[in-house]
Amino acid sequence: MREVEIDVQVENKADRVDSVKIGQWKERNEEKDKRDGTGQHLKSKTYNYNSPGSPKHLGEEFNDARENLLNQQEESTDEEDTGVSCSTEEDVESLGETQVKVYTRHRYPTDIFHTLTEFRDSLVLTDLTLSTVDGRTSFQVHSPVLAAISSLVRDTLRHRDQAKSGEGGRSQVPGDETEPEVQSWSLCLGPEVDLITGTSLQLQYQPALSLCLSFLQNEIDPNSCLDVASFAKAYDMKRLLELADGFALSQFERVSRTAKFKCLPAKQLLRYLNSRSLWVSSELVVFRAVVAWIQYKPRKRSKLAKQLMKTIHFALMTFKEFQEVQAADIWAEDNLLVLYKRVSEDFLSNAAIAPSQCRIYFPKETLVLVGGDQITEDLGSRHSSRELWFGNSLRNHTGMAKSLEWRWLGEMPEPGRFSHEVAVLHGQLYVVGGRKYYGAGDILNSAYRFDPLGSVWQRLSDMHEQRCGFSLVVLGETLYAIGGDSHRGCLDSVERYCPATDAWSFTCPMSMALTGHSAKVLDQLIFVCGGFDGGYRCRASMSLYHPERGSSGLAEMSRPRGYHCMEVLGGHLYVAGGVTTDEGDAMATVHQLACEAYDPAADCWTAFEALAVPHVGAASAVTEGRFYVLGGSGYRDHANFHMVHRYDPAARRWENMGGMPGPHADIRAAILPKFMPSKMHHALNHSLTSFPQYQYQQSE
Structure with a gap:
């Protein structure tokens, strides 16, 4: 027989039981010099009881000790008044200094480990199997523990017990395949997984927590993301909160149309609106969301209208979009008239936008024009350009007419250039080579890189050749x-x-010298089309260039072509504009209006609708599945063509997209990720009233 000694601090009316210590760990209670109203010292009292030696009866040992202790506590006459348990007054008076007696046994940890192992192996500690509906993931838990704080498990456990038959306690419910001595059962988790996630968090049960988080991540949608964000914030689940917030920001337009969005706390809404990760198709989407949120509780939320409207960049709206802003019902409130005037001023503002207000737009593409050559109207002089313009929006007019609205993005470093080239890599714009004027020494080999989000230009290493x-x-x-x-x-x-x-190096040369040609990458292959050879004869060639092996010939175009545009669209290479040789004089060149498309799989060319006007030395780009040809000039009279045309392969026709700003000849275009630069004051310094000449359409 072993003697287990339980140390209890016995106190008078003003005190309480301090601790009960059982087990193998050596613990000490520091001496407490507390006195009752008479100055009497408190002493510890030791209760003894006998326990069997088997570690499997430790639960019984604890219950016996607790029962002895409670029996002694019931003798206290002051229990109801003080809520304190003690022995008799004689015990209190006879207590001296606090005594600590420790029960230890060297085999105790080993015995406990073996006992718990037996519990686990017999499914006593893990009697409940949780699994997903698809059956891919499952784990075992202790159902009484989960039932203590999970209504889902508790209710299911109650229904299970009610369904049990009287024969051996065997379960009669589906999924319960237990033997009488092993009461194991299972539970499938579907959409109700959120009911058990809180339980997993409180218990820090990682398998259950991982299952719940995976379910929430996979099932998140515009209707649930705000609830998931609130849940994650309440339980301080940073990873899940980032996921939910990221979804809400990337799908803001869809989320803002849900009923739950209107119940969003103001602080959380402002955090979304000020986020640099907010993706929208236009500022009008943000305005609509703000108005919907305010009008849900107008009396209370109108006070926040001024603060919310500051998050909207009205200056980047089109005229048509701002007309909707002006017609909004929200301005009918008398207390918002002053705010309406301020919003109108912002629309035409020249103020720069702070870096903190940078916004990524969705769709994530914008058309940018770079540099070019421009001749004055009287053809008396010409100059190279440093200007960058971007297509802010596409406007639909009456009937079939369309036009692009342009904004000034800024300027590249000196000097201005034309007949240059541009490329985009990892969202950054590269501007390389070109000419600064028409002299023999005016060809450039310099290169720059532009970061549109920071509006920062970086000088790169020069090419070995001027080009x-x-x-x-x-x-x-x-x-x-x-x-x-x-x-x-x-x-x-x-x-x-x-x-x-940041280094240039030569690779294998082409099979012939070319200028005025066009090259594009399709399926990781470089295709080189047309141009003028070393004798400045216009070529109809199409070749495949490999940096290590050089050029190999492909099927030729139907006619020679140079200073043209070529773009990749739908697995084909579309070619338009430029010049060709005169059919009556092989040494003479004329405008090329015919257009062709190359099919790499069949190695053949097919004609498509011809252009209505010349585009020589024009810019080109593909966006939203359409082939844009922008500007250019006449080959003989050098007159600039300021028009933009777009080919729609679905409709199989060219569309007039209106005019373009700035220089028109030997210009280049690129598609950048849709952006709002932190220093885009250049785009705003020109108020919208100065842009009407770039917002018109012209009939064919």
Whole structure:
């Protein structure tokens, strides 16, 4: 027989039982010099009881000790008044200094481990199997523990017990395949998984928690993301909160149309609106969301209208979008008239936007024009440009007419350039080579990189060759400058630029020197089309260029072509604009209006609808599944063509997209991720009233 000694602090009316210690751990209670009203010292009292030696009866040992203790406590006459349990007054008076007696047994940890192992193996501690409906994930838990704080488990356990038959306690419910001595059962989790997540968090039961988090992540949608965000914040689940917030920001337009969005706390709404990760198609989406939120509880929320409207960049709206802002019902409130005037002023504001207000737009593409050459109206002079413009929006007019609305993005570093090339890698714009004027020494080999989010230009290493009239393509993580003109004539050389090392190096040359050609990458292959050879004869060639093996010929176009545009669209290469040789005089060149598309799989060309006007040395780009040709000039009279045309392969026709700003000839275009630069004051310094000349349409 073993003697277990339980140390209890016995106190008078003003005191309480301090601790009960059982077990193998050595613990000490520091001496307490507390006195009752008579100054009597408190002493510890030791209760003894006998216990069997088997560790499997430790629960019984504890219950016996607790029963002895309670029996002694019931003798206290002051229990109801003080809520304190003690022995008799004689015990209190006879107590001296606090005594600590510790029961230890060296085999206790080992015995406990073996006992718990037996419990686990017999499913006593893990009697409940939780699994997903699809059966892919499952784990075992202790159902009484979960039932203590989970209504889902508690109710299911109650129904299970009620369904049991009287024979051996065997379960009669589906999924209960237990033997009488092992009461194991299972529970499938579907949408009600959130009811058990809180339980898993409180118990820090990682398998259950992982299952619940996976379910919430996989099932998140515009209707549930705000609830998930609130749940994650309440339980301080940072990873889940980031996921829910990220979904709400990326799907803000859809989320803002849900009923739950209107119940969003003001602080959380402002956090979303001020986030740099908010994705919307336009500022009008943000305005509609703010108005819907305010009008849900107008009397209370109108006070926040001024603060919320500050998060909307009205200056980036189109005229048509701002007309909807002006017509909104929210301005009928008398207390918002002053705010309405301020919003109107913001629409035409020249103020710069703070970096903290940077916003990423969705869709994530914008058309940017870079540099170019412009002749004055009297053809008396011309100059190269440093300007960058971007297409802010597409406007639909009456009937079939459309136009692009342009904004000034800024300027590239000196000097201005034309007949240059641009490329985009990892969302950053590369501007390389070109000419600054028409002299022999005006061809450039300089290169710059532009970060649109920070509006920062960076000077890069110069090319080995000065180049204009060349092509620049991106293959993998590398840029390739192909052919072109230099001070020593037409080039067959190709240079490769590595952004990681900021270095240019020569690769295998082309089979012939070319300038005025066009090159594009399709399926990780570089295609080179047309151009003028070393004798400045216009070519109809199409070749495949490999940096290590050089050029190999493909099917030729139906006619020679140079200074044209080529873009990849729908697995084909579309070619338009430029010049060609005169059918009556092989040495003469004329405008090329015919258009062709190349099919790499069949190695053949197919004609499509011709252009209505010339585009020589024009810019081109593909966005939203359409082929844009922008500007250019006449080959003989050098007159600028300011028009933008767009080919729609679904409709199989060209559309007039109106005019374009700034220079029109030898200009280049690129598609950048949709952005709002932190320093885009250039785009705002020109108030919208100064843009009407770039917002018109012209009938064909």
